[in-house]
Amino acid sequence: MGKSGTGLGLTIVWNTVQDHGGDITVESNENGTTFTLYFPATRAKAGPRKEESADDSLRGNGNQILVVDDEAQQRDIAGQLLESLGYRVLTASSGEEALTVIEEQDVDLVLLDMIMDPGMNGRQCYEQMLSRKPDLKAVIASGFSESEEVKKALALGASAFIRKPYTMMQLGKVIRTALKSRTTA
Numbered sequence: 001m002g003k004s005g006t007g008l009g010l011t012i013v014w015n016t017v018q019d020h021g022g023d024i025t026v027e028s029n030e031n032g033t034t035f036t037l038y039f040p041a042t043r044a045k046a047g048p049r050k051e052e053s054a055d056d057s058l059r060g061n062g063n064q065i066l067v068v069d070d071e072a073q074q075r076d077i078a079g080q081l082l083e084s085l086g087y088r089v090l091t092a093s094s095g096e097e098a099l100t101v102i103e104e105q106d107v108d109l110v111l112l113d114m115i116m117d118p119g120m121n122g123r124q125c126y127e128q129m130l131s132r133k134p135d136l137k138a139v140i141a142s143g144f145s146e147s148e149e150v151k152k153a154l155a156l157g158a159s160a161f162i163r164k165p166y167t168m169m170q171l172g173k174v175i176r177t178a179l180k181s182r183t184t185a
Contacts, residue, residue, distance in 0.1 A: 011143040012165055013037070058172030060087035063179060064106060067091045068098040068125065069113040069141070074164070078111055081168045082175070095125030102129055102136065109178055114142035114150055123153040130156060139178050141166070
């Protein structure tokens, strides 16, 4: 953490490999490091890829969503996906900045990254947001698996957890469900 490269990131690669029942080996020497990815073999032919398109049930009604992520590229991607679904988007690069935004703007839901560095994590941020706006809805996002901190955020009242990378359809479904749900905080 602290410095980001331009690649996918090992967490996203690891989760993708795990989702497909694969494995990764790592070999390092003075010449560098080699990551070898293994995926299950199949003789079945791949079927045609379904193109994802957001149906009307996933479209927003101009609801305002605050995207909180310390990675600029992740904020941009989430913001573009949400805007294409009909939401208005605000962004914050830290938990501290997000607290300022919710004080100054009406926000219907927060899409909140779990791991942000430096500063507070997603659970800590959501906890402080709730002390200011007890009915604030949230969806927790992370490239990692559902951790204890994610479970704590869900226990506080966050509506759902979505793992990165996510598709427009996955994001649209989780946001619509969260907006329709009652706040349990």
